[in-house]
């Protein structure tokens with residue numbers, strides 16, 4: 053049974069200040085507690101030694117600290133690490149650590165399962181279980197940062213793991229506020245990317261509420277193909293989605309990213325590349341091409357290297373910044389659209405340099 057006391061990892065600084073004030077203590081204690089939780093990775097009140105013993109005792113009677121617990125970590129040959137994490141109610145989620153040249157990127161899950169039903173995605177197969185709380189989203193990072201040898205060097209966050217972040221809108225926004233708080237981890241908003249399958253109204257709202265990098269999982273050059281791959285397109289077709297993308301204010305002079313998983317015989321022909329270039333001609337964007345990761349029983353195939361090269365070249369010729377992203381962690385099913393939170397076999401997420 054889940055403990056019903058409030059979890060301090062769910063709180064933004066303002067919420068923590070209000071909570072601490074209501075307990076009769078000075079507001080500045082909230083900052084100390086945020087630092088203990090996020091910067092030191094404290095998992096118990098006893099370890100918060102700048103607080104008096106009395107106050108720690110009082111806190112433990114009115115609040116709790118809970119974050120996802122590591123069940124196992126699988127390591128890929130390319131250095132990618134996939135963590136299976138257990139939530140308080142016994143559900144499982146996955147987070148992925150992706151090595152870069154000098155730092156690590158963490159791919160966070162925002163839901164247990166997903167309701168969006170994208171055809172190429174393993175997470176979709178398990179259906180939707182529930183939204184994650186801010187503590188469960190932020191807690192993935194805190195746990196891996198403080199409990200794995202490589203976690204200390206995480207300085208990039210992508211919300212591309214299990215679930216659709218914008219379908220869990222409030223928790224996603226609150227998590228970003230906590231992650232960027234100076235008394236939390238103080239992450240830069242330029243180092244956090246939210247990825248969406250294309251919830252157009254929420255994209256517009258996100259642009260009004262917060263300044264953060266946005267990646268849109270596009271995967272098709274026309275509505276007919278996208279309707280087959282991504283049911284969300286029937287609700288928000290490409291014209292609606294791209295209008296929302298055009299209005300989205302990216303931080304600084306950054307470009308919105310369109311992700312495009314190349315699938316043999318579905319969306320990766322030369323004609324598809326030409327169509328895609330026409331579709332995106334008015335967008336300030338860059339393109340990440342990802343070759344589909346085949347997995348046991350997958351309904352789709354990867355295109356040949358020659359087809360991938362031709363696809364990319366057509367976009368480069370049309371002056372699109374186009375990167376061919378190596379999907380990492382394929383051998384541990386930690387690659388794009390492959391996270392399932394399965395205990396035992398374990399499938400995984402989206403990763404790039």
Ligand code: SF4
Pocket residue numbers: 166167168169170173174175176213214215216249389
């Ligand atoms: S690709 Fe993303 S949005 Fe689509 S089903 Fe998978 S987790 Fe959900």
